[in-house]
Amino acid sequence: MPDFLVRVLHPQQGVVSRRVQAADRQSLAAVLGVAPQHVLEVEELSSGAPAAGAQRRGKRFPLQLFSQELAVLLDAGVALLEALNTLREKENNAAVREALDAVIAAVEQGQPLSAALRLRPEAFDELVCAIVAANERTGQLSQALAQHARYLAWVESLRSRLVAACVYPAMLLLVGSAVILFLLLFVLPRFAGILDGLGDELPWASRALITFGQTAGAHPLWILFGLALLATGLVGLWRHQGLRERLQARLWTFPGLGPRLRVLALARLYRSLGMLLASGVPVLQALKIVEDVVARPWRSAVAAAAEGISRGERFSEVLEAQDLATPVARRMVRVGERSGELAAMLERAAAFHDEEAVRLTELLTRAINPALMLVMGVLIGGIIVLMYLPIFQLVEQVQ
Numbered sequence: 001m002p003d004f005l006v007r008v009l010h011p012q013q014g015v016v017s018r019r020v021q022a023a024d025r026q027s028l029a030a031v032l033g034v035a036p037q038h039v040l041e042v043e044e045l046s047s048g049a050p051a052a053g054a055q056r057r058g059k060r061f062p063l064q065l066f067s068q069e070l071a072v073l074l075d076a077g078v079a080l081l082e083a084l085n086t087l088r089e090k091e092n093n094a095a096v097r098e099a100l101d102a103v104i105a106a107v108e109q110g111q112p113l114s115a116a117l118r119l120r121p122e123a124f125d126e127l128v129c130a131i132v133a134a135n136e137r138t139g140q141l142s143q144a145l146a147q148h149a150r151y152l153a154w155v156e157s158l159r160s161r162l163v164a165a166c167v168y169p170a171m172l173l174l175v176g177s178a179v180i181l182f183l184l185l186f187v188l189p190r191f192a193g194i195l196d197g198l199g200d201e202l203p204w205a206s207r208a209l210i211t212f213g214q215t216a217g218a219h220p221l222w223i224l225f226g227l228a229l230l231a232t233g234l235v236g237l238w239r240h241q242g243l244r245e246r247l248q249a250r251l252w253t254f255p256g257l258g259p260r261l262r263v264l265a266l267a268r269l270y271r272s273l274g275m276l277l278a279s280g281v282p283v284l285q286a287l288k289i290v291e292d293v294v295a296r297p298w299r300s301a302v303a304a305a306a307e308g309i310s311r312g313e314r315f316s317e318v319l320e321a322q323d324l325a326t327p328v329a330r331r332m333v334r335v336g337e338r339s340g341e342l343a344a345m346l347e348r349a350a351a352f353h354d355e356e357a358v359r360l361t362e363l364l365t366r367a368i369n370p371a372l373m374l375v376m377g378v379l380i381g382g383i384i385v386l387m388y389l390p391i392f393q394l395v396e397q398v399q
Contacts, residue, residue, distance in 0.1 A: 005043040005121075008034055019121045061099055061123035064152035071145035080141075081107055099123040112136055127272065130289050134280040144279045151275050155268065165361040169372050176376035181227075183383050189217025191387050209386045249297050260360045265295040266326060267353040269302070274346030283342075284309045298324065315342065328352050 006028055007017050022028050028042060029035060066087065073083035084107060088100040099120045106116035114133035117124040128148055135144040191213060216223045237243055252258040272293050276286035287306040291299050301322040308318035316333045319325040325333065329349040336345030 004028055006032065007042075008032055017119045017121065061096060063124065063128065064149050064156065067128065067145045067152065068149035071142045071149060074142035074145070080113060096123075113141075125292075126289050127276070127293060130276060130281050130285065131279045134276075140279075147275055147278065151271060154271065158264065158268075161361055165365060168365075169368055172369065172372050172376065176372075176380065179376075179380055180383065183380070183387075184212065185216050185220060185223060188213035188383075188387065191390075203386075203389055206386045206389050209383070210390075248295070252297060257360075257363060260356050260363065261295075263326060263353050263356045264360065265298055266324065266329065267350045267356065269294045269298065269324065270329060270346045270353075271350035274343045274350065277343035277346065283315055326353065 003019060003021055005017060005019050018032065020028065020032060069087055070083055073086060074080065078086070081104070084100065084104050088097060088104060091097050091100060102119055103113075103116045106119055107113060112133070113136050114129050117129050117132060131144050131148050132141065135141045188209065191210065252261055269290060272290040273283075273286050276289060277283065281289070284306055287302055287309060291302045291306070294302055301324055305318040305322045305324060308321065309315065313321075314337065316325070316330065316337055319333060320330055326349070329346075329352075332345040332349045332352075333342065336342035339345075
């Protein structure tokens with residue numbers, strides 16, 4: 001479906017800009033949930049293309065740094081517009097300056113900061129917009145932005161830790177695959193020419209390997225082309241959104257790995273909800289905002305939880321009904337509901353589950369790495385043994 005950049009008159013938020021996907025222009029009002037006359041301006045974007053210069057250039061907006069630096073400037077007593085201009089002046093990247101220019105222009109026209117941020121949905125997500133909207137009139141904007149920066153730092157730390165744990169397996173796969181290709185495409189064709197005369201006297205596995213060696217020696221470019229085509233197909237399958245979602249859902253069913261991935265996803269959900277509730281965002285609106293933040297397997301459950309809240313159910317009940325509460329979180333949320341400290345309890349529940357990231361990296365290091373080494377060793381060793389079996393057989397015949 002095509003993407004549209006829409007300016008819409010919202011009953012509570014005023015004039016805001018949203019980027020949405022819809023079948024056509026006539027269905028935009030239904031997608032946004034507003035009356036058709038409230039859709040003020042529509043700009044159709046190219047399908048799958050970014051909405052502004054920041055994404056066209058492939059540059060990700062440094063949202064964590066923006067929140068952190070703006071919080072420091074506001075906390076030091078610098079006026080909002082002056083603080084934004086300061087951030088604009090120090091920025092060297094043209095795409096980031098373009099986004100900040102749009103925000104500054106909107107603020108100079110008298111729009112609140114939250115509305116100005118919503119003009120650039122490709123740079124400022126709904127999470128930070130909701131936090132700013134809830135705090136810009138209370139004088140707590142600097143504290144809320146600082147909390148948002150800490151949240152993004154936690155997310156980035158978690159991502160970096162998991163990526164670092166996957167570096168060694170990836171390098172092991174890369175080096176092992178290179179060794180196997182060297183044996184199959186360079187060494188094996190030479191062995192095939194030497195042992196071609198033995199014929200049916202070879203074991204069937206060695207015959208199959210030698211046949212492949214002969215083919216690779218006669219048509220090396222075709223073999224490389226086939227491998228490149230296979231790699232391209234795998235990359236295409238990986239980029240397929242539905243396949244990636246099914247793969248992620250399947251990973252969550254793996255023993256040992258699945259439960260830890262689920263707990264990490266729930267920890268992010270708790271921290272996001274806690275941050276929004278602490279900023280004064282109502283529970284129902286907070287659930288709708290974090291629906292796009294949590295892992296895809298949880299999104300339908302979060303949407304169902306929001307529906308339960310809209311029917312008047314308790315927050316702890318909807319979390320438990322949708323399997324969104326660990327035993328620890330379930331009890332902390334109940335305590336928070338009774339004491340009025342729900343945001344703090346959600347933050348504590350997320351901090352309690354942060355240890356799962358350490359356990360997950362240990363699992364990757366202690367279980368997956370040895371398993372990959374074993375698989376690569378068996379493959380490389382098996383190829384070498386199958387190549388040397390005919391030589392052993394020749395030696396026995398000579399003797």
